[in-house]
Amino acid sequence: MKTHWQQVLRELTVQPDKHARFLNTISLMEYMGARKIVKSQFEKNIDSEVLAHMTEEIRHAQIFKKMALKMSDGHLKTYTDEFLLAGEAGRSYIQSVDQAVCAALEGEDSYLNYLLSTLLIEERANQVYPFYAQLMEPFGGASQIKAILREEEHHLEQIQSLLAESSKVSSQKLMALRMIEQRAFDFLIQSVALELGMEVSIPGVAFDL
Numbered sequence: 001m002k003t004h005w006q007q008v009l010r011e012l013t014v015q016p017d018k019h020a021r022f023l024n025t026i027s028l029m030e031y032m033g034a035r036k037i038v039k040s041q042f043e044k045n046i047d048s049e050v051l052a053h054m055t056e057e058i059r060h061a062q063i064f065k066k067m068a069l070k071m072s073d074g075h076l077k078t079y080t081d082e083f084l085l086a087g088e089a090g091r092s093y094i095q096s097v098d099q100a101v102c103a104a105l106e107g108e109d110s111y112l113n114y115l116l117s118t119l120l121i122e123e124r125a126n127q128v129y130p131f132y133a134q135l136m137e138p139f140g141g142a143s144q145i146k147a148i149l150r151e152e153e154h155h156l157e158q159i160q161s162l163l164a165e166s167s168k169v170s171s172q173k174l175m176a177l178r179m180i181e182q183r184a185f186d187f188l189i190q191s192v193a194l195e196l197g198m199e200v201s202i203p204g205v206a207f208d209l
Contacts, residue, residue: 089191
């Protein structure tokens with residue numbers, strides 16, 4: 001049985017105009033992730049791995065942007081709202097995760113904030129991107145998403161290793177953060193479903209993030 005998000009992603013593939021706008025929304029979210037790394041980290045925290053993560057997130061944004069441009073015949077050039085699908089929910093997803101981690105850490109550790117935010121987002125990417133790559137086979141984008149996924153898997157392994165060395169994050173706190181991420185993701189999927197004209201009910205989701 002397909003989950004609600006799989007149903008929504010599958011429906012996207014039969015509505016190409018909206019699919020292109022959704023690809024542009026994913027591009028925006030990848031860009032926002034890169035921007036947050038750049039803005040949040042002090043020089044003392046920047047090592048080769050963090051620099052690699054910054055550049056990879058920008059490259060991911062560019063890959064999804066090129067897909068959106070190809071599918072829209074070059075129309076979706078920027079991230080203005082009219083060029084996005086559920087753009088506000090996409091922005092809200094990134095902001096909700098970041099703000100939840102910041103609140104949990106009480107703003108004390110920007111590097112740990114980066115690690116935790118990355119963990120939550122990479123866990124979601126590693127769940128969604130394999131299925132999405134299958135859907136993109138007819139559109140010629142599967143190999144690109146698989147390449148992105150390999151990098152996301154590498155990020156996740158690094159983050160898990162670094163967090164294992166920290167005693168500042170309890171299993172209870174991490175569970176609470178994962179619940180917030182789940183709610184933000186469900187809100188995004190519900191927003192996309194509404195744009196597609198689908199009736200997808202996700203328990204506990206309300207449009208008040």
